[in-house]
Amino acid sequence: MQWRILEAPHGDLDHPDGWAYRGIAEVERQVALADRGTDDGAPTARELAVSMTDQTYRRRRRLVAVVDGGTPADGGTPAGGGTPAGGPLVVGHGFLGCNLRDNLHRADVYVAVAPPYRRRGIGAALADAVVALARAEPGRTTALSEVEFAAEPAADAPDALVAPTGNGRISADLPGLRFARRAGIGLTMISRRSVLRLxxxxxxxxxxxxxxxxxxxxxxxxxxxxxxxxxxxxxxxxxxxxxxxxxxxxxxxxxxxxxxxxxxxxxxxxxxxxxxxxxxxxxxxxxxxxxxxxxxxxxxxxxxxxxxxxxxxxxxxxxxxxxxxxxxxxxxxxxxxxxxxxERIWTWNNEDNPHMLAINVAMGFRPAGGSAMLQAPLADLRTLSR
Ligand SMILES: CC(C)(COP(=O)(O)OP(=O)(O)OC[C@H]1O[C@@H](n2cnc3c(N)ncnc32)[C@H](O)[C@@H]1OP(=O)(O)O)[C@@H](O)C(=O)NCCC(=O)NCCS
CATH class of the missing domain: 3.40.630.30 (Gcn5-related N-acetyltransferase (GNAT))
Known part of the structure; x- marks a missing residue:
């Protein structure tokens, strides 16, 4: 399968290049279903496109991995199901976010690959390209990222990894965490996702x-x-x-x-x-x-x-x-x-925020997975592509 990486054209959904945002939204929906067990909260193409139009407070770059004329690996709906005829199939994406008024040292990085296209080197190529973009931004020294998970492992599970803060656990076997650790970006803190049923x-x-x-x-x-x-x-x-x-x-x-x-x-x-x-x-x-x-x-x-x-x-x-x-x-x-x-309300709290967690628990919010916050000096990140 031939794939290539390009920068998502600028974000107007009505433009012929709007395929990129429909494609990213579909990848995110598939990733959310696979890794979190729900696509609640997956961004829509419109939300993604709007986030790119005004970059006054935050510079955002988006990369897409595309398969030209591709058919889905699983024979189902193409990733990028909203793609207009002729648009390439989006199978993964990468993101760089840089705050412009504060946190000038920080580069927020993220990559995701639709499950049928994993373990082919696409995530590695996207990550390397995003890190190159981050290094080209003057003054950025700290890379931050996030890996979401559907459920906290039991304390005695063999793969359970406790956050360095001592609060919150994640499975060390999670693809995103293995991938991130190979790149040299490590677990720093865990944020709990909770749900309130209505x-x-x-x-x-x-x-x-x-x-x-x-x-x-x-x-x-x-x-x-x-x-x-x-x-x-x-x-x-x-x-x-x-x-x-x-x-x-x-x-x-x-x-x-x-x-x-x-x-x-x-x-x-x-x-x-x-x-x-x-x-x-x-x-x-x-x-x-x-x-x-x-x-x-x-x-x-x-x-x-x-x-x-x-x-x-x-x-x-x-x-x-x-x-x-x-x-x-x-x-x-x-x-x-x-x-x-x-039917439900989602929220996120750092595992190290007992007062906020106590209020939410009293109101009926229940734990439903979470996300691991990952961090490394930008200079220390390792190249993943071979
Ligand atoms: C993490 C993710 C982007 C990897 O995408 P991918 O295209 O499968 O990644 P690659 O094929 O380039 O893998 C690169 C290396 O990462 C490691 N890796 C990736 N997935 C792995 C898995 N499931 N188990 C073990 N190692 C894994 C391996 O070392 C791999 O190299 P190898 O295949 O030669 O062993 C993908 O699993 C994903 O979208 N996860 C959900 C989103 C997420 O967690 N993103 C990470 C935020 S930084």
Whole structure:
């Protein structure tokens, strides 16, 4: 089988070159089904294309491995099933993401190959090409990557590998981990994926009542859908920034990110263009008029079955008053009202974040696999192609 690697042409889905993004989306869907057991959360072609159009805050490069005139190895739907007639078959892809306003030392790298095309050297060639792109970016010294998995192995499983932090396990036999270790990029930290099956039990209403009582009368809640009022934009951006300062990331060479009102406007524009919606509950501290806590749920108008729990943050001076639980319960209640048919909510938390995990477990979130965060000095990565 002849294959080659090329850079995905720039991202407009309506352009004849939109095949690349349809192809990447199909590869990601197949990889998610194979490695996570669900394609919930796999990016759509539209989301991928939109992420490429405005690179103000993050430079993104995408490579595709294509088989010209190829037929699928398994005889089924071609990877790149949305590919217009004549477009090449996409069987793998590579990604480089470089933050442009903070974390200037960091290069986020990722490769994936559709399962029927693995063990032919395609992943190695993609990885080498992505690393070459990263090395060509001035100042990037740390490579970060991620491998997702469907379930944490039992503690006594022979292949169980414990994160260096001591929290969280992954199977050392996972193809992505074997591949990454061969490239010299090692396990640093584990992030737990959890799922909340809907509808939630009555316990959540009780948790909300208790949290409201614990918080007391000094807080006013705001609930926003698909928008953040201009008056609160800078305050909410400060909370996003706070999260990047406070979220425990032991061992990871990541710096706090810089967020302001302009970046939030940019973020909201991108979410809308990608066809995503969101529900946000924020707590205002009435005596100071400041936003001090918030949580956000992302939903997908074209995908009823699931939503994703994103940012939850409480500023340090207001912790210990159950505000995290309060904003999450209120947001979830609002989600039930506007998205009654949704069956599950996914979330991710670092295994080294016991307070956030405790809130989620109390609300009914249950472990459902996770992802291993991998890291190495960019200069140390080994060439994989032979
Ligand atoms: C990881 C992944 C990209 C590898 O793609 P691939 O095309 O099969 O990779 P290659 O054929 O180029 O393999 C290169 C080397 O990696 C190692 N490797 C890859 N898959 C492996 C597996 N299943 N078991 C053991 N070693 C493996 C081997 O050393 C291999 O060389 P070899 O075949 O000569 O032994 C693919 O399994 C995948 O898409 N996984 C899901 C996404 C992911 O985890 N990405 C990694 C993030 S960095």
């Amino acid at each position: 509808p939630v039990s009555d316990d959540v209403a009780r948790l909300e009542e208790q949290a409201r009582a614990a918080a007391g009368p000094d807080y006013r809640l705001h609930v926003w859908r698909d928008d953040i009022p201009e008056r609160w934009l800078a305050g909410y951006a400060a909370l996003e920034e706070r999260l990047t300062i406070d979220e425990p990331n032991p061992g990871l060479d990541v710096e706090p990110e810089h967020w302001d009102a302009e970046r939030m406007r940019h973020e909201m524009r991108e979410l809308r263009e990608a066809g995503r919606g969101w529900l946000l509950t924020a707590a205002e501290h009435i005596p100071t008029g400041e936003l001090v806590a918030a949580t956000m749920l992302l939903y997908f108008p074209d995908r009823q079955a699931y939503s994703e729990q994103e940012t939850t943050v409480v500023v340090p001076e207001h912790r210990g008053r159950r505000l995290g639980m309060l904003v999450k319960c209120v947001n979830l209640r609002e989600h039930t009202r506007v998205r009654p048919a949704t």
